[in-house]
Amino acid sequence: MITLITKNDKAAIRELFERHYGKMGSIAVRYCKSQTQAAEAINFGFNTYISKLQQNRNAQLVDIDATFEPDFIKACASFVKGISSEYYVASTVYASGSANKNYDLFESNEFIDFASIDNDVLIRSLQQLVPSQRLVINLHVIDGYTLEETANIIEASLQTVKSSLEKARYNLQKNVEKCYKTMKNEQSL
Secondary structure (H helix, E strand, O other): OHHHHHOOOHHHHHHHHHHHHHHHHHHHHHHOOOHHHHHHHHHHHHHHHHHHHHHOOOHHHOOHHHHHHHHHHHHHHHHHHHOOOOOOOOOOOOOOOOOOOOOOOOOOOOOOOHHHOOHHHHHHHHHOOOHHHHHHHHHHHHOOOOHHHHHHHHOOOHHHHHHHHHHHHHHHHHHHHHHHHHHHHHHHO
16 A cells, blocks of 8 residues: 555555544544634645655555554644644743643543543533644643653743643633533523
8 A cells, every 4th residue: 555655546545545534533623623624634634644655765664554643643733833823822821830740631630520521522622722722732631742742743842832731721621611501501491
């Protein structure tokens, strides 16, 4: 398959796209603000991966299933960051300098139990975050990159990533609460 993709075989590229479409969709919808933007991110991320494969001289040695998701995640983050009209920092609040600060959203959260959140509510809540916070939450908390790796991917300082993560945790909690409240009000009507 890799040989065919490097030779720009449309059927092989289509097969790869269809095989990974579900995973790409679930990633893109978390990183993007809307379904339309997620569709654009899917196209951008997939085309970025195909281009990378086609330019790689050692493409025959690449394990597509092992490299696809991390490369697609990085392309999605790059896509969101590239939307300059949307990418900004929400405020000038900085992360505290505490060395023992826990940045793992799901490990210990005194606000809400993220393991019990409905997926639709979580996606809507993530989409409502500003792009810088959405990127950090997705990369660090959901996709498991370290704070340093996250800073490297989004080309930001470690302090900026920590600050964005703190703001994202707070805003995500508020968004989840708002979504549940809205759902409760809709059910009572």
